[in-house]
Amino acid sequence: MSEHFRVHGGARLVGEVDVVGAKNSVLKLMAAALLAEGTTTLTNCPDILDVPLMADALRSLGCEVELEGDVARITTPAELSYHADSEAMGKLRASICVLGPLVGRCKRAVVALPGGDAIGSRPLDMHQSGLEKLGAKTWIEHGCIVAEAEGLHGAQIWLDFPSMGATENILMAAVLANGTTVIDNAAREPEIVDLCLMLTQMGARIEGAGTSTLTVHGVKELQPTEHRVIGDRIVGATWGFAAAMTRGDVRVRGVNPHHLDLVLEKLRMAGAEVTVYEGEDEGFRVVMDGRPKAVDFVTLPYPGFATDNQPFAIALSAVAEGTSMITENLFEARFRFIDEMIRLGADARTDGHHAVIRGVEQLSSAPVWASDIRAGAGLVLAGLCADGATEVYEIFHIERGYPGFVENLRKLGADVERVSS
Ligand code: UD1
Numbered sequence: 001m002s003e004h005f006r007v008h009g010g011a012r013l014v015g016e017v018d019v020v021g022a023k024n025s026v027l028k029l030m031a032a033a034l035l036a037e038g039t040t041t042l043t044n045c046p047d048i049l050d051v052p053l054m055a056d057a058l059r060s061l062g063c064e065v066e067l068e069g070d071v072a073r074i075t076t077p078a079e080l081s082y083h084a085d086s087e088a089m090g091k092l093r094a095s096i097c098v099l100g101p102l103v104g105r106c107k108r109a110v111v112a113l114p115g116g117d118a119i120g121s122r123p124l125d126m127h128q129s130g131l132e133k134l135g136a137k138t139w140i141e142h143g144c145i146v147a148e149a150e151g152l153h154g155a156q157i158w159l160d161f162p163s164m165g166a167t168e169n170i171l172m173a174a175v176l177a178n179g180t181t182v183i184d185n186a187a188r189e190p191e192i193v194d195l196c197l198m199l200t201q202m203g204a205r206i207e208g209a210g211t212s213t214l215t216v217h218g219v220k221e222l223q224p225t226e227h228r229v230i231g232d233r234i235v236g237a238t239w240g241f242a243a244a245m246t247r248g249d250v251r252v253r254g255v256n257p258h259h260l261d262l263v264l265e266k267l268r269m270a271g272a273e274v275t276v277y278e279g280e281d282e283g284f285r286v287v288m289d290g291r292p293k294a295v296d297f298v299t300l301p302y303p304g305f306a307t308d309n310q311p312f313a314i315a316l317s318a319v320a321e322g323t324s325m326i327t328e329n330l331f332e333a334r335f336r337f338i339d340e341m342i343r344l345g346a347d348a349r350t351d352g353h354h355a356v357i358r359g360v361e362q363l364s365s366a367p368v369w370a371s372d373i374r375a376g377a378g379l380v381l382a383g384l385c386a387d388g389a390t391e392v393y394e395i396f397h398i399e400r401g402y403p404g405f406v407e408n409l410r411k412l413g414a415d416v417e418r419v420s421s
Contacts, residue, residue: 096114174218247291262304272287297326365387
């Protein structure tokens with residue numbers, strides 16, 4: 001028996017919603033705990049399936065992991081296993097983030113390659129070439145990526161593209177390397193800054209967090225620490241778009257509003273009144289009167305518009321007044337989401353990296369299938385603007401990224417239920 005969401009369109013979302021720690025941060029921070037012997041504590045962890053999966057993956061490497069509410073306690077032993085090819089590892093899309101810490105700590109790693117993803121191909125060439133510059137040999141064998149090094153040394157590394165995953169792995173290997181590493185064209189996402197902050201608290205010497213050039217002076221060893229995971233800016237954006245699309249009034253807490261500067265600017269351009277609350281977790285409020293206006297979106301690495309928010313941009317454009325152009329520069333297959341939107345009555349066409357969407361007054365309910373976390377959330381947002389009941393299937397994708405999604409939607413006044421099918 002599986003479950004799906006039934007979304008009855010028409011409600012205006014009104015109220016307050018709390019955002020917890022970022023999925024794209026917590027998994028990397030849990031991996032970073034491998035770098036120091038002893039107990040590392042993470043707070044503000046989101047209640048999503050990937051966290052216990054990562055806990056199992058770390059246990060398979062010899063750690064003890066205790067999850068209690070929003071707290072994760074990870075005790076890392078002096079001797080770690082470097083075989084990250086267990087069943088738990090295989091189930092985890094973000095498994096690749098243990099590669100850098102294991103190479104840093106054990107000088108070798110065997111990591112199960114992450115499973116295929118519906119958003120498109122996810123090559124690892126930059127992870128490999130970065131680790132090779134640090135002195136490791138890497139190759140693919142029996143479905144795993146293998147890395148081995150006599151010892152790691154500092155290096156000058158230029159990334160072809162500011163990849164989050166490659167930046168994280170190279171950074172986590174470089175903190176324990178001998179000498180200084182410079183990563184140029186590094187990713188600048190807030191989750192990278194969060195990781196740099198935690199590594200620095202552990203004793204790493206990193207300069208340039210949040211800029212394109214990260215300089216890492218290697219140290220002999222790191223100490224465990226306690227760290228609070230940053231709020232999830234993608235979940236925050238989801239609520240902002242939901243408010244704008246349903247002509248609602250939503251106050252979002254638990255996220256740094258400046259991590260969403262461009263998102264909030266786009267919502268303003270669409271006609272929303274946006275209030276920003278200064279302070280780390282104070283969030284923002286989006287109020288929309290009337291139909292949103294069409295806006296163009298281009299996905300780019302941070303501080304550009306995040307590819308993870310692209311499905312919400314498409315959903316908004318589908319009901320906006322006018323024509324929008326959406327350009328996807330990171331994951332080509334993300335446009336598959338548009339076929340599901342067309343089932344809901346969206347007037348949309350794609351051509352290569354571009355989608356043109358002519359907004360319609362109202363979408364029309366239909367059964368639709370989520371293909372990844374954000375596409376799934378985007379379909380629910382679209383369902384909120386459709387007549388009748390939209391059935392959204394394959395909701396396990398959505399629940400990988402949104403703790404208490406249905407509960408939060410209902411709290412804001414949406415008519416959404418979980419149905420067994
Ligand atoms: C992370 C996020 C994901 C987000 C993405 C881009 C996690 C768990 N996932 O994924 O939600 O959509 O960043 O912001 O944090 N690339 C290569 N070679 C490589 C590595 C990447 O060509 O070695 C390409 C990718 O195909 C993609 C681009 O670089 O086109 C960016 O990918 P990257 O930033 O690495 O994404 P992830 O870290 O996998």
